[in-house]
Amino acid sequence: MSQKKILTRLAESGVLYHSKGWMPGTAGNLSIKDEKDSDVFWVSGSGLDKNKLSRKDFLPVQIESGKVLEGWKGREGLKPSAETSIHRAVYKAFPEMGCSLHVHTPESNLVEIGVNKENPIEELPLLPLEIIKAFGIWDENPNVSVPVLYNYPSVQEISDHLESYLIEHKPRVPFCIIEKHGITVWGKDLVQANRHLEAADFLLKVRAMSK
DSSP states (O other): OOHHHHHHHHHHHHHHHHHTSOOOOOOOOOEEOSSTTEEEEEEEEEOOOGGGGGGGGGEEEEEETOSSSSOOOOOTTTTTTTHHHHHHHHHHOOTOOOEEEEOHHHHHTTTTOOOEEEEEEEEOOOOGGGGGGOOOOSSSOOOOOOEEEEEOHHHHHHHHHHHHHHHHOOOOSSSEETTTTTTEEEEEEEHHHHHHHHHHHHHHHHHHHHO
16 A cells, blocks of 8 residues: 555544544644655644644654654645654554554543652553453453553653653553543554554543443
């Protein structure tokens, strides 16, 4: 599939997530690796309304440097989202992953377990539901947790803690939560990342209903 078609599908996903209330206003951002260069990913630009996202709203960023690919000529004024560093953290920790989705689902915003600047990451045990199989986890009565991060004012601080955690712990579930902020999921491609997002959202909805 061409890069244009891939970005079109990613943009269409953004419109869908907006309709579900997962990307209200300009919140959230989506990314996917370049088809030809695995050291580059395309990320949605800053300050864009997701209800009319198009493939031209994405720009290429180098994973290592975090800078827009030199020589790229796209839409004037388009710049990477501040949360681009979150996507970089995922790709640096998991080079085999090809897509990362950062959205603001209501249930992820309800997660509050008391992380703070002194204790910026805690693990939240997930209910051992059947839907966990969507992550490729087939254990009977699975005992798995998701990392929850403190919502620093600086996104870079969030990303630094996330990258260190992912590299050190390699969590079994392909998502993380930023407290009072949102959820980031990842997968080998858009199809898998979307599956992980739907499963994670279901888990958090059931958790919210059970409280």
